[in-house]
Amino acid sequence: SLLTAMVLDPGAWDVLLCENLYGDLVSDLAAGLIGGLGLAPAGQFGEGMALFEPCHGSAPDIAGKNVVNPCSLLLSAAMMLDH
Numbered sequence: 001s002l003l004t005a006m007v008l009d010p011g012a013w014d015v016l017l018c019e020n021l022y023g024d025l026v027s028d029l030a031a032g033l034i035g036g037l038g039l040a041p042a043g044q045f046g047e048g049m050a051l052f053e054p055c056h057g058s059a060p061d062i063a064g065k066n067v068v069n070p071c072s073l074l075l076s077a078a079m080m081l082d083h
Contacts, residue, residue, distance in 0.1 A: 041075035052080040
């Protein structure tokens with residue numbers, strides 16, 4: 001399956017085009033391979049425009065502790081500048 005192949009060789013793909021449900025599964029797996037959603041940047045590309053944003057989850061383990069990890073935000077900004 002694709003998810004098994006991604007675990008075995010995550011660098012084999014540059015782009016994956018998936019429907020919403022499957023894209024969510026693939027993106028969660030890919031984020032897990034690099035350490036979690038808090039480290040994953042995101043970019044959506046359309047004709048003549050692009051949107052960049054940090055990926056995020058609920059992070060219940062740090063909720064209410066007034067802490068933040070800006071890695072996803074900074075990586076998304078770097079993607080935007082590179083674009």
